[in-house]
Amino acid sequence: MRHRNIVLIAISLLCTFGLSGCDKPGSAEQAGKNIDEAASETGKKVDETIDKYESKVSEQGAESAQVWADTEVTTKVKAGLLGEPGLKSLQISVDTVGGVVTLTGKADSQANSDKAGAIALAIDGVENVVNQLTLTATQ
The missing domain is CATH 1.10.287 (Helix Hairpins)
Structure with a gap:
């Protein structure tokens, strides 16, 4: 037109x-x-x-293709975190921009924080992981 x-x-x-x-x-x-x-x-x-x-x-x-790719990566990371036993994945937020995944929220141990970062890094399309999870004492 x-x-x-x-x-x-x-x-x-x-x-x-x-x-x-x-x-x-x-x-x-x-x-x-x-x-x-x-x-x-x-x-x-x-x-x-x-x-x-x-x-x-x-x-x-x-730009639209990058947004779709980031959305797909975020979904895959969240699914990976949900499937991990012992990981309180509902307390972890995932944000992806340009293939860089940022994890925020809470983890009950350093081991689980590291595990969440490793799961995210293993997802296809993830360029880097910024792990900003804070540790909380288990109750």
Whole structure:
């Protein structure tokens, strides 16, 4: 839709420049040159606009893909933590940004904190783990 609007604007500009060339004194050849120049300039501007638009769409697509990948990693880490016996996984929050997993919350021992970090690191797509779990005394 946006591309079609740009083309319509370009055609309108082309016609306007062409008609303005016909009003000037001189030969039809000069008017034709004016039309050619206007068409060339308009084509360049349309191409630049389309290139910028395509670049933005590509950037947004890449950002969306990263968000989906991070969401998938977070889900896999949470599932891995839930499946680990003895680990109080409901007290552990998982956040993933750019493949870096951050664990926050509470662990009842250093061993369980380390275990949670190792489980997260073993998940495909995890680049690094930032383990910010705090230790709480068992009751």
